[in-house]
Amino acid sequence: MVPSVFEPAAAEEEVAAALAPPTNGEGFHLISHDELKTFAEEMNVVPEPSDSFVVTPYVDALTARALTYLEVGYALHFAGPAGTGKTTLALHVASRRGRPVILIHGDDEYASSDLVGKDSGYHKSKLVDNYIHSVVKTEESLSTVWEDRRLTTACLKGYTLIYDEFNRSRPEANNVLLSVLEGKILSLPNLRRPGLPGGNLHVHPEFRAILTSNPEEYAGVHKTQDALLDRLITINLGHFDRDTEIEIAIAKSGLERGDAEAIIDILRELRGIGVNNHRPTIRAGIAIARILAHYHGSAKAGDEIFRTICHDVLNTDTAKVTHEGNSLMPEKVEETIGKVCGETPRRPSRGRRRERERE
Numbered sequence: 001m002v003p004s005v006f007e008p009a010a011a012e013e014e015v016a017a018a019l020a021p022p023t024n025g026e027g028f029h030l031i032s033h034d035e036l037k038t039f040a041e042e043m044n045v046v047p048e049p050s051d052s053f054v055v056t057p058y059v060d061a062l063t064a065r066a067l068t069y070l071e072v073g074y075a076l077h078f079a080g081p082a083g084t085g086k087t088t089l090a091l092h093v094a095s096r097r098g099r100p101v102i103l104i105h106g107d108d109e110y111a112s113s114d115l116v117g118k119d120s121g122y123h124k125s126k127l128v129d130n131y132i133h134s135v136v137k138t139e140e141s142l143s144t145v146w147e148d149r150r151l152t153t154a155c156l157k158g159y160t161l162i163y164d165e166f167n168r169s170r171p172e173a174n175n176v177l178l179s180v181l182e183g184k185i186l187s188l189p190n191l192r193r194p195g196l197p198g199g200n201l202h203v204h205p206e207f208r209a210i211l212t213s214n215p216e217e218y219a220g221v222h223k224t225q226d227a228l229l230d231r232l233i234t235i236n237l238g239h240f241d242r243d244t245e246i247e248i249a250i251a252k253s254g255l256e257r258g259d260a261e262a263i264i265d266i267l268r269e270l271r272g273i274g275v276n277n278h279r280p281t282i283r284a285g286i287a288i289a290r291i292l293a294h295y296h297g298s299a300k301a302g303d304e305i306f307r308t309i310c311h312d313v314l315n316t317d318t319a320k321v322t323h324e325g326n327s328l329m330p331e332k333v334e335e336t337i338g339k340v341c342g343e344t345p346r347r348p349s350r351g352r353r354r355e356r357e358r359e
Contacts, residue, residue, distance in 0.1 A: 047095040052251040056244040066093045069233045075181050075209040080237035083281025086212040087164050094160045099206060102154045102161050106168030108220060112176045116188060120147035155186045158206030167213040171225045181231040245282050253289035262299035263288050265340045273332055280314055287313050301341035310337060
């Protein structure tokens with residue numbers, strides 16, 4: 001809790017608590033802005049997998065393919081719908097390279113300067129020479145101060161760049177990547193950075209880029225220029241295989257294998273409903289598993305807690321399956337629970353159906 005009065009003793013305790021090893025199981029702790037700046041400049045950040053990260057033959061095969069393309073020198077592009085593990089896989093592949101990593105998240109308001117750098121202020125110097133008291137010599141100089149952004153830092157130091165959901169940025173902002181990925185040259189404004197003739201920075205030979213993207217029909221996603229896609233090797237990702245999803249659910253929740261298998265089978269069955277439907281994703285399976293473990297329940301059709309959790313987490317209209325204007329999702333969830341768990345499904349009561357329709 002933040003102290004109501006900011007006193008030195010309270011501040012010391014707050015900083016100590018922020019820098020202490022995490023106790024919430026999430027693997028993160030809070031750091032101040034100054035500490036963050038120090039870490040970015042002085043520390044080599046190499047991601048490491050958490051204890052709950054799952055490695056299966058499916059994940060190993062994807063990782064091996066990705067590493068091969070990166071070792072040859074190509075940029076990598078993980079494309080696929082939300083919830084298919086694109087960012088996690090990108091971080092895992094980057095960690096296997098053993099190089100420091102810089103992470104960028106796509107943003108519609110980005111310009112090229114947000115990736116490359118820009119002038120962040122001015123530096124003024126003044127020299128007054130009054131060695132001879134009757135003669136005063138004054139010299140003044142004013143120069144701009146250039147601040148590197150993440151792409152420039154990665155190119156300069158040979159880091160691995162992860163550009164997450166890059167197509168949320170406007171295509172013109174990403175044009176700077178064309179010369180970086182093809183000619184291994186980063187074009188900077190002339191004379192803005194000391195020691196760069198013509199404003200061209202030769203990219204470090206160890207620099208690699210991993211990009212992720214969502215489908216173009218998603219809200220807030222821009223169409224990617226063909227020139228950029230032509231410079232990438234794209235791996236289209238779908239949902240993980242059944243064994244991988246089961247292992248993820250177990251690792252994230254601690255449930256018994258039988259319960260995790262039932263939850264994943266329900267998800268995979270529901271994905272067949274509708275047209276081109278990618279929901280529910282593994283995130284829904286993790287949510288059901290973690291909540292069920294918290295309640296010490298079991299994935300059985302006769303467990304009322306389990307049924308309620310499934311309805312709440314899976315209550316979505318994304319399948320677009322309706323009858324007379326009403327969503328059929330609650331009934332489909334009941335049918336799937338009964339089918340997977342081997343019991344006759346119960347039809348939701350009329351009051352419950354109306355309540356879910358209002359939600």
